[in-house]
Amino acid sequence: MPMPNPKPSVLGPQRRTNPLIWCLAFICAILATIIIVAGIIVFIGYLVIRPKLPLLYVHSARLDKLSYTQAGILAVRLIIIMKAENHNMKAHVSFYDTIRLMCGRTRRGSYHGLSIAQLVADPFDVRKNTSRELNYVVESSPIPLEPPEQYLTEQSLAKTKVVPFFLKGSSRTRWRVGPLGSVKFWLHINCHIQLPTDNTVVYPDCSTKSH
Numbered sequence: 394m395p396m397p398n399p400k401p402s403v404l405g406p407q408r409r410t411n412p413l414i415w416c417l418a419f420i421c422a423i424l425a426t427i428i429i430v431a432g433i434i435v436f437i438g439y440l441v442i443r444p445k446l447p448l449l450y451v452h453s454a455r456l457d458k459l460s461y462t463q464a465g466i467l468a469v470r471l472i473i474i475m476k477a478e479n480h481n482m483k484a485h486v487s488f489y490d491t492i493r494l495m496c497g498r499t500r501r502g503s504y505h506g507l508s509i510a511q512l513v514a515d516p517f518d519v520r521k522n523t524s525r526e527l528n529y530v531v532e533s534s535p536i537p538l539e540p541p542e543q544y545l546t547e548q549s550l551a552k553t554k555v556v557p558f559f560l561k562g563s564s565r566t567r568w569r570v571g572p573l574g575s576v577k578f579w580l581h582i583n584c585h586i587q588l589p590t591d592n593t594v595v596y597p598d599c600s601t602k603s604h
Contacts, residue, residue, distance in 0.1 A: 447486045447519065447566045448478040449580050450600035452526065456556060456588035460535075465543040467536045469509065471558070471588070475527040479519040481568065489516035490565035509533045512562070550590065560584040560599070 451473065458470035479486040510531040519525050538546060549556055563581045584599035 445480040446578060447488070447568070447580065448476075448480070448600055449488070449564055449582060450476055450478075451560065451582075451584055451586070451597045452476040453594050453596050454586050454588060455592060455594045456590060457530075457592065458532075459556065459590055461546060461550065465538040465540075467533075467538055467546060469531075469533050469556070471510075471529075471531040473512070473529040473531060473560070475514075475529065476524055477517075477519050477527065478524040479521060479568075482522050484568045485518055485520045486566055486568040487516065487518050488514070488564050488566055509536070509558075514564075554590050555587045556590060558586045558588060560586060564601075 453472075453474045455472045456469065457472045458468075460466075460468040477486075477488055510533055512529045512531060514527055517525065546556075561583050563579060565577065565579050567575060567577045569575050580601035582599065582601045584597055586595065586597050586599070588595060
């Protein structure tokens with residue numbers, strides 16, 4: 394009995410993978426290995442160094458002088474002490490792009506809509522695990538108040554003996570953290586400070602937030 398003829402293969406001849414595909418797969422494998430190793434190094438570096446964000450805050454403030462006339466002319470002088478802190482044990486921090494603080498009565502940085510002063514600091518460094526004080530004497534020019542502003546000011550002086558101010562500003566920081574490279578952050582501060590008219594020093598709980 395004759396044997397049946399074998400059926401031809403429906404798949405056709407076997408195709409070989411293009412060498413270019415093998416080359417791309419090899420490159421991708423190398424890149425993935427490099428990324429994994431880099432991630433492990435960064436993670437170990439973070440655990441060893443444990444970088445901490447620098448901090449800028451209002452250490453103390455005092456209303457040193459307040460002058461208010463019957464004509465509704467206001468002038469103030471404030472003493473404000475800021476502190477820049479670096480809690481990193483292995484890296485010093487640079488504060489740059491100039492700290493700018495607007496001192497005023499409302500959240501827009503003004504006294505009832507009128508600007509009082511702008512605080513500025515040149516770029517400076519804070520060494521590892523240290524702090525630095527920034528002392529400001531903020532003295533305004535005489536500020537003519539409109540009737541509604543005069544009323545609010547007179548109410549504050551007569552009833553509470555406290556004058557409210559807002560401090561709003563920012564600073565940029567940069568520091569190098571071992572294998573993690575250079576780290577940069579914006580620090581923003583927004584404070585509401587109540588200053589007594591009897592020259593009492595206050596210690597606001599007000600510090601920066603990073604961005």
